[in-house]
Amino acid sequence: MTLKIDHVSKKLGMFSLKDVSLEVAEGEYFVLLGPTGAGKTVLLEVIMGFHHPDKGKVLLNDQDITNLQVDKREIAYVPQNCPLFPHMNVFENVEFGLKVRRVAQKERTETVKKMLEAMNLEEMAETMPSTLSGGERQKVVLSRVLITEPKVVLLDEPLTSIDAETSRNLRNELKRINREFNVAFLHVTHDQLEAFSLANKVAIMMEGKIVQAGAPNEVLSNPIDEPVARFLGYGNVLHTRLVKYKGGISEVNAEGISIKMKGKLESDAATIAIRPEDLVITAEAPAVSDEWNSFEGKVVECTNFGLAIEVTIDAGIMLKAFIDKRSFLGLNLVEGKHVHVAFKIDSVKIVNLCQA
Amino acid sequence: MSWIRQKSPFILASTILGVLMLLFLIIPLLGSVTNSLPGLPAAITDTRTLNAIFVSFYCALLATIFVFILGVPFAYIFARYDFHGKHFLDSIIDLPILIPHNAAGLALLSVLAPASPIGGVFKLFGVEFIDTISGIVVAMAFVSAPFLIRNAQEAFGSVSFTMEKTARSLGASNFQVFRHVTFPLALRGILTGCLLTWARSVSEFGAVVILAYFPKTAPVYLYDVFEGQSGGLKAALPISTLLIILAIVILFGFKLATSKTIRLAR
Numbered sequence: 001m002t003l004k005i006d007h008v009s010k011k012l013g014m015f016s017l018k019d020v021s022l023e024v025a026e027g028e029y030f031v032l033l034g035p036t037g038a039g040k041t042v043l044l045e046v047i048m049g050f051h052h053p054d055k056g057k058v059l060l061n062d063q064d065i066t067n068l069q070v071d072k073r074e075i076a077y078v079p080q081n082c083p084l085f086p087h088m089n090v091f092e093n094v095e096f097g098l099k100v101r102r103v104a105q106k107e108r109t110e111t112v113k114k115m116l117e118a119m120n121l122e123e124m125a126e127t128m129p130s131t132l133s134g135g136e137r138q139k140v141v142l143s144r145v146l147i148t149e150p151k152v153v154l155l156d157e158p159l160t161s162i163d164a165e166t167s168r169n170l171r172n173e174l175k176r177i178n179r180e181f182n183v184a185f186l187h188v189t190h191d192q193l194e195a196f197s198l199a200n201k202v203a204i205m206m207e208g209k210i211v212q213a214g215a216p217n218e219v220l221s222n223p224i225d226e227p228v229a230r231f232l233g234y235g236n237v238l239h240t241r242l243v244k245y246k247g248g249i250s251e252v253n254a255e256g257i258s259i260k261m262k263g264k265l266e267s268d269a270a271t272i273a274i275r276p277e278d279l280v281i282t283a284e285a286p287a288v289s290d291e292w293n294s295f296e297g298k299v300v301e302c303t304n305f306g307l308a309i310e311v312t313i314d315a316g317i318m319l320k321a322f323i324d325k326r327s328f329l330g331l332n333l334v335e336g337k338h339v340h341v342a343f344k345i346d347s348v349k350i351v352n353l354c355q356a
Numbered sequence: 357m358s359w360i361r362q363k364s365p366f367i368l369a370s371t372i373l374g375v376l377m378l379l380f381l382i383i384p385l386l387g388s389v390t391n392s393l394p395g396l397p398a399a400i401t402d403t404r405t406l407n408a409i410f411v412s413f414y415c416a417l418l419a420t421i422f423v424f425i426l427g428v429p430f431a432y433i434f435a436r437y438d439f440h441g442k443h444f445l446d447s448i449i450d451l452p453i454l455i456p457h458n459a460a461g462l463a464l465l466s467v468l469a470p471a472s473p474i475g476g477v478f479k480l481f482g483v484e485f486i487d488t489i490s491g492i493v494v495a496m497a498f499v500s501a502p503f504l505i506r507n508a509q510e511a512f513g514s515v516s517f518t519m520e521k522t523a524r525s526l527g528a529s530n531f532q533v534f535r536h537v538t539f540p541l542a543l544r545g546i547l548t549g550c551l552l553t554w555a556r557s558v559s560e561f562g563a564v565v566i567l568a569y570f571p572k573t574a575p576v577y578l579y580d581v582f583e584g585q586s587g588g589l590k591a592a593l594p595i596s597t598l599l600i601i602l603a604i605v606i607l608f609g610f611k612l613a614t615s616k617t618i619r620l621a622r
Binding site for chain 1: 516518519521522523524525526527528529532536537540541
């Protein structure tokens, strides 16, 4: 079962989807990642049939479903903050899809019971939605969708407005459902953690366009351009000029600072990006090595993110590093302190080639 | 009543004005009841009074059913879709409330009289509106329809699109979404609209008296007694009190029934 979006364009007021193509394979967990306003929800609504595309087609298993009625598409949709029907209890909510398909009462009851058992919700059959927690609510939403045996499930930011622990549990639950029910998911989110912890395949969407797609690690390691790099958390994006190339290592200059990087730069200027997690802070100067870039600098700012601390260092260029709490306390970092910052030459990614 | 203890001048002023409003509404009703108690037993047993009340309640029920059948689908379309001329139609809906009701009666008379083209067509099928139950129902429905339409429109508007989209994506047709999701969720508002339509129909005088003086509805009969030579205020007050008592009983009964119906619908 493959869902294929074939060159879909759609203009809605000031916003437009621009020639979007993607393919979700059978049983695949496909995550569409993009900032707010990128057009992810509009794309899902086009796939569902709530908007007709101006151009392009939606195909399910090679069958063109672009003009098919919403209820005939065999695609399930879980909108953002998906509501449960407030006038129905959990059992009736889950039963809904079968009821409108006119499945016989006895068969319906049995199927719903099995589904509630599979989702560990059997104790809550009679419960009204208003008394459910956020996590329980999402599990009922998923049960209600899965009972209709859809070929593809579209999830719009399903873990938004849920606390961190529930979100973690639900991520595991989504993975389990994807595996056990062998149903394909197209999950849209703006959250990288959500995306990379769940996806078999990731696509990045920006301003109505798919700008990059591929295996999660491949996308994360090789952002296609500067906006994608910034969106994916490359906190250090630098515009550089090529100084020299020797022995498989290019040396570039960023605002007067020399940086070594692996491979030959195919242009005389480039934008490079380094992830803050790839930077190491030390109190003493590290041993000189061809494999490492090392600079001396001064701590400018420390921002506590709970598990990690973002440290901004002025080393002639501003560099951002993420370090864990233990290292932060061990180094006794405070604003103004002189430190050394280093990163491996293969952690430098080229995100844009240009002429100087 | 912790809000009174806040000693805010605004809260205090609002409370005083609110109490005055309440007194304005209650005193005439209490006055009617206390001044008519001696004549009340006679009014309760008077068949003419009971007949008039029955005609009012029965016709109001038919008018409400009529408005429900035509008005609820209209309110749904109005709440859910945009179309050319929607703003114009929006003001038309409220017209029956704004125009004097005897003017509404005259307007209905002009199109439903047997000599008129529309009245003539109905006459061919044996339906006449002058001095008939049909006439009373039409007059009542005309002036009270906005109450049901507006309440239903607001109730449908309060059901989120996302809820309907979700239902559609689960395989429900447009009608099934309406039947299982939108209508049950809008039911409280619709039933409130029904109550208001019915109540407004019962109290209608101006349009009814012009289109269908007979059979006499309660307001027409009450006016007749008040204006009659042997009547006057003394004779009319017990009938008026009886109507007030019935209105209170029906209002509370309806509220109770409404909450039960909503629970059953769930």
